Every structure is written in C-alpha cells, then in structure tokens.
Amino acid sequence: MKKDWPLWEVFVRSKNGLEHRHFGSLHAADAAMALENARDVYTRRNEGVSIWVVESKYITASNPEDNGEMFEPAQSKVYRHPTFYDLPDEVKHM
Amino acid sequence: MSEKEVKNLEVIFEARIERDDKIEPKDWMPEKYRKTHIRQISQHAHSEIVGMLPEGNWITRAPSLRRKAALLAKVQDEGGHGLYLYAAAETLGISREEMYEQLHTGKAKYSSIFNYPAITWADIGAIGWLVDGAAIINQVALCSTSFGPYARAMVRICKEESFHQRQGYEIMLTLCRGTEEQKAMAQDALNRWWWPSLMMFGPRDEDSPHTAQSMKWKLKRKTNDELRQQFIDQTVPQADLLGISVPDPELKFNSETGHYDFGEIDWDEFWQVVKGHGPCNKERMEARVGAWEGGAWVRDAAMAYAEKQEKRKVAKAS
Numbered sequence: 001m002k003k004d005w006p007l008w009e010v011f012v013r014s015k016n017g018l019e020h021r022h023f024g025s026l027h028a029a030d031a032a033m034a035l036e037n038a039r040d041v042y043t044r045r046n047e048g049v050s051i052w053v054v055e056s057k058y059i060t061a062s063n064p065e066d067n068g069e070m071f072e073p074a075q076s077k078v079y080r081h082p083t084f085y086d087l088p089d090e091v092k093h094m
Numbered sequence: 095m096s097e098k099e100v101k102n103l104e105v106i107f108e109a110r111i112e113r114d115d116k117i118e119p120k121d122w123m124p125e126k127y128r129k130t131h132i133r134q135i136s137q138h139a140h141s142e143i144v145g146m147l148p149e150g151n152w153i154t155r156a157p158s159l160r161r162k163a164a165l166l167a168k169v170q171d172e173g174g175h176g177l178y179l180y181a182a183a184e185t186l187g188i189s190r191e192e193m194y195e196q197l198h199t200g201k202a203k204y205s206s207i208f209n210y211p212a213i214t215w216a217d218i219g220a221i222g223w224l225v226d227g228a229a230i231i232n233q234v235a236l237c238s239t240s241f242g243p244y245a246r247a248m249v250r251i252c253k254e255e256s257f258h259q260r261q262g263y264e265i266m267l268t269l270c271r272g273t274e275e276q277k278a279m280a281q282d283a284l285n286r287w288w289w290p291s292l293m294m295f296g297p298r299d300e301d302s303p304h305t306a307q308s309m310k311w312k313l314k315r316k317t318n319d320e321l322r323q324q325f326i327d328q329t330v331p332q333a334d335l336l337g338i339s340v341p342d343p344e345l346k347f348n349s350e351t352g353h354y355d356f357g358e359i360d361w362d363e364f365w366q367v368v369k370g371h372g373p374c375n376k377e378r379m380e381a382r383v384g385a386w387e388g389g390a391w392v393r394d395a396a397m398a399y400a401e402k403q404e405k406r407k408v409a410k411a412s
C-alpha cells in the first residue's frame with residue numbers, strides 16, 4: 001500500500017477586511033491535516049486570521065496559451081473606462 | 095511543434111525575461127529553463143531540510159530556555175523554507191517523492207556547509223551568524239529571479255532569515271563578553287566555520303560554467319565571486335566588533351578597491367565535500383533516509399484514515 005498525500009492550495013486572510021490570498025501549497029492526507037499544516041507552514045508570525053484549503057485537483061485554471069482569446073475583449077473596449085468620455089473642464093465632481 | 099516554432103517561442107521568452115516579466119508555471123518555457131529550475135530549487139529545498147540536522151542536535155542542550163525557544167523556532171523556520179521551495183519546484187512538474195528520491199540516492203546535492211559538524215554551543219552562534227548570513231546574501235539576490243513561484247518563496251524566506259542571523263550573532267556576542275573559555279569557544283567556532291562559509295558561494299566565476307546562462311535567466315543576479323566579496327566585506331567588521339579574529343593571515347582591507355583582499359580558499363576541500371567525502375555526508379544522509387523510512391507507516395496510516403473517513407461520509411450521504 002503506497003499512496004502519496006495529495007496536494008492542497010492554501011489561502012490566507014491576513015486580517016479582517018481583507019480578502020483571502022493564495023499563500024502557497026502543501027501536502028496533507030485530509031482537509032483537517034491540511035489546515036493544521038497550513039497554520040504551521042504559513043502563519044508562524046501572525047500572518048493570518050483565517051485559512052482556506054482546497055485540494056489542488058479541484059482548481060480549474062485558464063491556460064496562458066489562450067490568453068489572446070481570453071483577455072483580448074477587455075483590451076478593445078476602451079469605452080468601459082471613464083477617460084473615454086470627453087467632457088468640458090467646467091464640469092466638476094465627475 | 096517544429097524547430098522553427100520553438101525558436102520563435104524562445105525569442106519571445108527571452109524578451110519577456112529581459113523586460114522583467116515573471117514566468118509562471120503554466121507559461122511556455124524552454125526545457126532547459128524548466129530543468130535548471132527544478133535542479134536549483136530542489137537543491138535549495140534539500141539544503142533547508144538537511145540544514146535542520148546540525149542545529150536540531152543542539153535543541154535539547156541549549157544553555158537556557160530563551161536560547162532553546164529561539165533555536166527551536168529557527169529550526170522550524172528552516173523546515174518551512176524547505177516546504178515553500180519544494181512546493182515551488184513541484185509547480186514545474188516534478189513530484190515531492192521524486193525529489194526525496196533524488197536526495198536519498200545522492201543524485202541531488204544540497205549545500206556542502208551542512209556536512210560539517212556542530213561540535214560546541216558556539217557553533218550554533220557561528221552557524222546563525224555566518225551560515226545564515228551567507229544564505230541571506232544568496233537569497234536576497236534571488237528575490238527578483240524570473241520564475242514567479244521561486245521569487246515569491248524567496249521573499250517570504252528572506253523576511254524570516256534576519257532573526258536567524260541576529261540570534262546567532264547574539265550568541266557569539268554573549269560568549270565573547272563572557273569568560274576566557276567562552277571567548278575561546280567563539281574563536282574556535284569562527285576558525286572552523288569561516289572557510290566553509292566562504293565556500294557556500296560556490297566555485298570561482300571562472301570555474302562556474304553555468305553562470306552566464308543563470309545570469310541571463312535572472313536565476314543569478316550577481317556572480318559567485320561578487321556575492322562572496324560582499325559577504326566578506328560585511329562580516330569582517332562584525333568579527334572585529336566581537337573581538338575575535340578571522341582565520342585568514344592574508345585578509346586585509348584594500349583602501350584602493352574599498353574591499354577586503356583575502357587568501358585562497360582550499361578548493362580541494364570544497365570539491366571533496368561536494369563529492370560526498372565531507373566529515374558528515376554519510377551521517378546526514380542516514381538521518382534523512384532514516385526519517386523518511388521510519389515515518390512511512392505514519393504517512394500510510396494517515397492516508398488510510400483519510401480514506402476511511404471519506405467512505406463513511408459517502409455512505410452516510412447515500
């Protein structure tokens with residue numbers, strides 16, 4: 001019987017009011033152990049107040065090779081930005 | 095992919111590094127870049143893990159509770175550093191088990207400095223001061239390396255390292271302000287650790303064939319000799335402050351260059367230790383392999399427990 005511990009991704013909220021951020025990964029047999037290991041590996045100096053762990057295999061990631069199709073539409077739509085609109089200088093607070 | 099297409103991708107890739115773009119794991123990269131990074135990052139990880147051994151040996155014998163707590167925290171940090179780095183290497187497609195296998199069979203190297211023994215308590219001071227000091231110089235240079243996961247691990251590690259060096263220097267300071275015997279112990283530790291610490295920066299530039307490629311990939315931001323000089327320049331005044339002397343009769347400040355001139359490193363010793371003939375190579379590997387094999391039943395039991403719990407959850411739900 002030989003089965004390696006799966007890989008987990010660790011997300012940490014550094015303080016209330018901030019979002020969880022990806023901190024890194026680690027191996028653990030189950031979620032409870034992943035949480036404990038995440039505490040020991042990533043929060044030895046008060047780096048966090050909340051931890052999420054998720055097994056890496058459940059993450060679906062975009063492929064950088066598709067970045068053209070994936071993100072191009074955002075590039076060409078300049079009218080989504082406030083600077084696209086020409087207003088006279090006299091208009092204040094806008 | 096045709097040869098021409100690969101060449102094309104390589105040109106784009108080199109240009110990205112040139113303009114300080116970071117490379118992330120799923121990005122296209124030349125095979126050589128991937129392999130070199132796996133090798134360097136895993137060696138770095140192995141060094142952190144093997145580096146726990148000479149110091150861990152002193153945890154139960156630390157002279158006070160304050161020293162013991164600090165040393166325990168430092169050794170735990172080194173374990174953490176190893177884990178950050180293993181995880182960074184895994185993003186390139188090598189498994190943790192493969193890396194352990196390479197370490198345990200001697201296929202992968204780790205920093206030779208950890209093949210020297212920590213004989214007295216003063217060695218713990220000297221290791222923190224000199225070995226962590228040298229490691230910091232190497233690691234700060236790597237914080238801006240091109241591979242994203244490696245650079246992020248380095249930033250985290252550098253934040254944690256400065257306490258390591260300060261606790262070591264504090265031990266040296268205490269010994270040097272103590273009795274004659276204590277001061278002699280500190281001097282003896284410096285005598286034994288000085289030259290191996292200088293060797294931590296690797297062979298001379300002219301004997302380091304990978305330097306040019308590594309500089310291009312920003313896997314190295316300064317050459318071995320530049321980093322070594324930086325270490326000497328900042329460490330000698332610290333030794334002066336302790337009132338102990340660096341064991342190098344040729345060491346002398348050169349007011350023209352603004353740097354210390356220093357004597358020749360014993361490169362035969364360096365290559366001997368790299369090839370596995372240092373004082374503790376065998377002992378270190380036995381300890382690592384022993385821990386891995388002795389812990390196998392724990393890893394298996396944890397996995398079996400996790401699977402059992404999972405089955406129970408499924409059974410309950412259905």
Ligand SMILES: [Fe+2]
Nearest residue numbers: 142171172175
């Ligand atoms: Fe470290």
Ligand SMILES: [Fe+2]
Nearest residue numbers: 172226255258
């Ligand atoms: Fe350290």
